[in-house]
Amino acid sequence: MKSRYALVSIAIVALLSACGVIRGDDEGSKGGAQAPGVTTEPCPSAVDTKKGCIYLGTVSDLTSGPFAALAVPITDAQKAFWARVNKAGGIGGRYEVDVTKYVKDNKYNPEVHRQVYNEIKDQVLGLAQTLGSPTTAAIIGDLKANSIVAAPASWTSAWEFEDVIIETGSNYCVEAMNSVDYAVETYKPKSVMAVHLAGDYGADAAAGAKVAAERNKLTFTNVETPSGATEQGRAITEITKNKPDLVILTTGPADAATIVGQTAAAGYKGRFIGTGPTWNPALLQSPAAPALKALYEQSAPGKPWDADTPGHKAMREALPGVTPNDGYTSGWAWAYPMKAALDKMVSGGDVSRKGLLAAVKTLTSVDYEGMLPPEAGNYADASGASVFRQTLINKVDDKATTGVTIAKDFFVGPTAQAYTFDGPCYTKL
Amino acid sequence: MKGLLETVIRGLGNGSVYALLALGFVIIYKATRVISFAQPALMLAGAVAVSYLAGVTGFYLAVLLSALLIAGVALAIERVAIRPMVGRPVFVVAIITLGIDVVVRVVVNGFIGRDVRQVGDPWGFTQVSLGPLVVQSRWLAMLLVTAVLVTLLFAFFRHTRYGLAMRAAAFDQETALAQGVSVGAVFALSWGLAGFLAAIAGMFVGTGQGIEQMTWVIALKALPAIIVGGLDSLGGAVAGGLIVGVVESLFQSYQGEFAPWLGQNFAIVSPYVVMLIVLLVKPYGLFGTREVERV
Numbered sequence: 001m002k003s004r005y006a007l008v009s010i011a012i013v014a015l016l017s018a019c020g021v022i023r024g025d026d027e028g029s030k031g032g033a034q035a036p037g038v039t040t041e042p043c044p045s046a047v048d049t050k051k052g053c054i055y056l057g058t059v060s061d062l063t064s065g066p067f068a069a070l071a072v073p074i075t076d077a078q079k080a081f082w083a084r085v086n087k088a089g090g091i092g093g094r095y096e097v098d099v100t101k102y103v104k105d106n107k108y109n110p111e112v113h114r115q116v117y118n119e120i121k122d123q124v125l126g127l128a129q130t131l132g133s134p135t136t137a138a139i140i141g142d143l144k145a146n147s148i149v150a151a152p153a154s155w156t157s158a159w160e161f162e163d164v165i166i167e168t169g170s171n172y173c174v175e176a177m178n179s180v181d182y183a184v185e186t187y188k189p190k191s192v193m194a195v196h197l198a199g200d201y202g203a204d205a206a207a208g209a210k211v212a213a214e215r216n217k218l219t220f221t222n223v224e225t226p227s228g229a230t231e232q233g234r235a236i237t238e239i240t241k242n243k244p245d246l247v248i249l250t251t252g253p254a255d256a257a258t259i260v261g262q263t264a265a266a267g268y269k270g271r272f273i274g275t276g277p278t279w280n281p282a283l284l285q286s287p288a289a290p291a292l293k294a295l296y297e298q299s300a301p302g303k304p305w306d307a308d309t310p311g312h313k314a315m316r317e318a319l320p321g322v323t324p325n326d327g328y329t330s331g332w333a334w335a336y337p338m339k340a341a342l343d344k345m346v347s348g349g350d351v352s353r354k355g356l357l358a359a360v361k362t363l364t365s366v367d368y369e370g371m372l373p374p375e376a377g378n379y380a381d382a383s384g385a386s387v388f389r390q391t392l393i394n395k396v397d398d399k400a401t402t403g404v405t406i407a408k409d410f411f412v413g414p415t416a417q418a419y420t421f422d423g424p425c426y427t428k429l
Numbered sequence: 430m431k432g433l434l435e436t437v438i439r440g441l442g443n444g445s446v447y448a449l450l451a452l453g454f455v456i457i458y459k460a461t462r463v464i465s466f467a468q469p470a471l472m473l474a475g476a477v478a479v480s481y482l483a484g485v486t487g488f489y490l491a492v493l494l495s496a497l498l499i500a501g502v503a504l505a506i507e508r509v510a511i512r513p514m515v516g517r518p519v520f521v522v523a524i525i526t527l528g529i530d531v532v533v534r535v536v537v538n539g540f541i542g543r544d545v546r547q548v549g550d551p552w553g554f555t556q557v558s559l560g561p562l563v564v565q566s567r568w569l570a571m572l573l574v575t576a577v578l579v580t581l582l583f584a585f586f587r588h589t590r591y592g593l594a595m596r597a598a599a600f601d602q603e604t605a606l607a608q609g610v611s612v613g614a615v616f617a618l619s620w621g622l623a624g625f626l627a628a629i630a631g632m633f634v635g636t637g638q639g640i641e642q643m644t645w646v647i648a649l650k651a652l653p654a655i656i657v658g659g660l661d662s663l664g665g666a667v668a669g670g671l672i673v674g675v676v677e678s679l680f681q682s683y684q685g686e687f688a689p690w691l692g693q694n695f696a697i698v699s700p701y702v703v704m705l706i707v708l709l710v711k712p713y714g715l716f717g718t719r720e721v722e723r724v
Contacts, residue, residue: 064642069543224693229545229638230647233439233681234696254545258638265554265565282544286639287553 035352037125043098047086052095054342054351056082056128057102057120059135060153065108066227066252069280071131073327074153074334075103078128080318081335091339092346099128106131110138121148126356128338129153129331133200136165147353149341149360151334155276155301156200157208158424160387166337166360166379169301169330169372170391172201172275173425174416176208176248178391179273179299181413184216187271189245191219195235195259196250198224203426205250205275210429212415218246222429229254232262240266247272253280260296261288272296273393281325281403284396298394298404302372305329305402309370311336324401333371340366340377373410384421435562436682437675442568444674445575449630450651451658451666452582453623459599459661460619463519466526467506468627469648470533475499475628476548476635476644477540483549491549496628502533503624507617515616538642548635567636574629579667582622586663591618599661650677653704659717668715673700 043053058078061071082097090096102124104116113135117127121142127150130136136152143150143164150166152159157171170178176194183189194209196202206222213220221242225235232255239247240263249256249272256278272295279298283289303312305324315332322328337360344359345351366377376388389412394404450468457465478495479488486494506529514522552567559569586592591614597605598615606612627648634640634647654673658665680696688695713719 064538066641066643068642072543226694226697228643228646229641230443230634230644231697233678234685234694237436237682238685254638254641257545261554261637262565265556266563280544285547286545287547287550287637291554 035125036122038095038351043086043096044101045098046096048090048096051090051093054091054095054097055101055124056097056099056126056338057104057117057124058099058129059104059106059113059117059120059127059139060129060131061108062103062105063107065106067108067131067277069253069282069325070277070327070330071153073322073325074129074131074331076322077315077319077328077331078335080315081332081339082128084314084318085339091342094346095342095351097342106135108132108135110135114138114142117142121146124148125353126150126338128335133158133204137200140165147357149338149353149356151338153330153334154201156204156424156426157387157421158200158204158426160384160421161424163361163379164357166341166363166377168334168337168368168376170376170388170416171425172205172250173208173211174387174389174419175275175299175301175391176205176250177212177416177419178389178411178413179248179275179393180209180212180216180218180246181415182299182393182408182411183246183271183273184212184218187246189218189271191221191242191244192246192248193221193223193239193242193244194248194250195223195225195239196248197227197252197255200424200426201277202250203429204424205248207425207427207429208416209248211419211425212413215415215418219244225251225255225259227252227255229258231255232258235259236262236266239263239270240268243268243270245270249274249278251278253278253283256296257283257286257288257292261286261291264288264291264295268295270295274298276300276326276330279326279394279404281401284398284403289398293396293398296396297407298396300326300392300394300404302329302333303392303406304394304400304404306400306405307371311369311371314369326402326404329371329402333368336368336371337363337366337377337379341379384423387421389416431561432682435564436678438559438562438564438572439568440675440678441671442565442571442674443678444671445571446630446633446647446670447650447654447673448575448667448670449578449626449633450648451654451670452579452663453626453630454651454655455658455661455663455666456595456619456626457623458655459663460595460615461511461519461522463511463522463526464660465620465623466523467503467529467533468623468651469645470530470537471499471503471624471627472631472634472648473541473640473645474502474533474537474631475624476631476640477537477546478628479548479632480546480635480640481540488549488551492629492632495632496625499628500621500625503620503627504617506533507620511620512613512616534642534645541640541642543642545639545641546635547639548632550632550636552636554637565637567633570636571633574633575667578626578629583663591615595619650700653700656704656714657700657707659714661718662714662716665714665716672703676700676703 037055042049102120106113131153133156159165159167194206365374390410393408395407482491654669658669
């Protein structure tokens with residue numbers, strides 16, 4: 001009997017630990033310096049040792065979390081981006097930027113995210129990357145309290161209302177609205193189902209799909225599904241039973257492949273449009289590949305790896321020899337607003353967290369070197385009125401480097417055009 | 430009715446995988462009185478080995494070689510990390526197996542990389558017709574292979590010298606030792622068998638959807654299975670695994686229709702609810718041995 005108790009106790013501990021409930025204590029903050037993360041000493045791998053250094057932190061899903069396949073390329077692309085900036089003279093001719101010294105793994109766990117953020121926050125001016133919506137939500141209060149500007153690696157609509165977050169590209173809510181509008185125009189569906197993970201990634205897109213479905217007078221159903229390819233049985237059953245004409249997917253790539261592959265095998269013939277993170281080029285080697293080619297399209301906030309813009313070209317040149325992945329593309333694009341804000345801060349003379357935040361608040365456009373329209377970088381108004389609303393639709397193409405090519409270039413659907421953002425979408429699902 | 434039967438077959442297919450994992454837990458428990466929490470890592474390692482070997486040797490040979498390889502790994506783990514702990518409290522050994530699980534997974538994750546790996550199975554998402562029923566062929570493969578393995582395993586325990594030795598050691602270690610049974614060999618054999626079964630289970634988990642670093646979590650579903658079936662019953666492990674698979678599948682298909690008030694995705698916790706109900710009614714599981722304690 002004792003061993004039975006032991007088993008149950010250990011099983012509970014293992015489960016709680018796996019779910020991230022049991023973790024070590026957080027480290028407290030260690031007190032701030034005058035201008036944290038800015039030194040007159042050169043960066044560790046400085047191009048020009050006469051310049052000072054601005055340190056930016058990175059908190060990303062680098063090893064075992066569900067988005068590691070995207071997060072590692074995002075982080076590598078940003079290292080390459082800032083190396084290119086430094087080679088080209090740095091920031092205002094006075095500083096170079098280091099994003100290599102304070103890189104931490106969040107394991108896509110909000111608790112861990114907060115813990116590792118606390119470890120580095122006194123050493124950095126801002127964050128070059130804070131990956132994930134629920135994870136960043138765990139530190140947003142502290143970012144605001146300390147005026148720490150951060151570039152997110154997620155597209156939730158909550159960031160439209162936070163002036164310390166410099167988001168790039170449309171949020172999941174807009175993306176799903178545009179996807180439904182695109183499908184209405186192309187496939188004339190009568191019913192739409194949102195199959196999504198819980199929280200401000202999945203629910204944000206589902207809320208957008210719901211708004212667009214109501215506007216287009218489509219019947220809407222909402223199926224929340226857990227993460228994990230083997231856990232998709234219910235989502236598959238709901239799709240094959242209800243046979244919606246259109247499914248908006250907001251899951252991880254393995255989940256998406258399982259859902260599309262198994263429903264297609266069961267005879268489902270409707271259309272799937274998945275948000276950006278539902279795609280991974282490795283899915284072309286999976287048994288779901290024929291179904292993905294036949295039924296699936298990817299909505300995206302930016303153009304894929306192969307696109308012909310100066311920004312994409314610079315990225316490809318800065319990352320020779322890598323296996324192409326649109327994590328690189330997103331990571332590279334996310335860095336432009338931070339560069340624009342740093343330039344403005346240094347030229348304004350107030351090199352500090354407050355100076356950087358003040359610079360962000362005056363940015364009405366950002367030069368993305370053609371990767372995104374300049375108006376995507378409008379941070380002067382955090383009320384929701386300036387929300388960027390253009391997204392693309394990609395189709396699966398096994399000849400393309402990252403497995404997708406553009407099916408419809410940047411567009412705004414009528415739903416997103418007319419929608420008034422007065423709060424994060426996911427709260428309204 | 431057709432939908433119900435298809436749901437049950439899906440449940441039996443997935444349940445077979447849980448049964449293979451549960452058998453590994455029970456075999457080690459019976460021999461050593463320790464719950465080995467290294468099973469998830471061995472399962473993942475088996476699937477990864479198949480994904481690498483399938484391209485070289487073909488799928489079926491890869492499965493056999495991988496299962497033997499993981500059995501070898503399990504033997505090595507037992508010899509290096511578990512055998513020196515004989516005589517220590519079982520709780521301590523169980524904690525050591527948790528550590529082994531983490532170490533093995535870290536190594537295996539290096540081989541998985543960051544993308545989804547395919548095991549190269551011949552089934553994919555293909556379907557077959559069983560009269561009016563249409564079911565995925567991989568579920569039938571899971572069910573069939575598990576049935577064969579379970580039959581072989583039971584025959585091994587019943588008709589071979591080593592099987593007899595394992596049963597004797599499980600019944601009374603000291604007496605078995607006095608009768609000339611090498612209890613050390615029994616420990617090793619139990620780990621080897623558990624590793625073999627975990628590798629086959631891992632391969633099946635990877636069919637269709639592939640494997641990624643988080644796939645190990647599936648193995649935790651064997652825990653309610655062994656409690657439901659009874660911690661020291663091989664037949665119970667099989668029954669428990671199948672029950673967990675079918676219950677989960679039924680909840681996935683019908684809970685939204687008949688019990689929407691339970692919220693979305695109750696299927697995830699349904700095996701644990703079954704476990705609690707069984708514990709309330711039969712504290713030693715459906716087929717477990719009632720322990721008699723003198724006070």
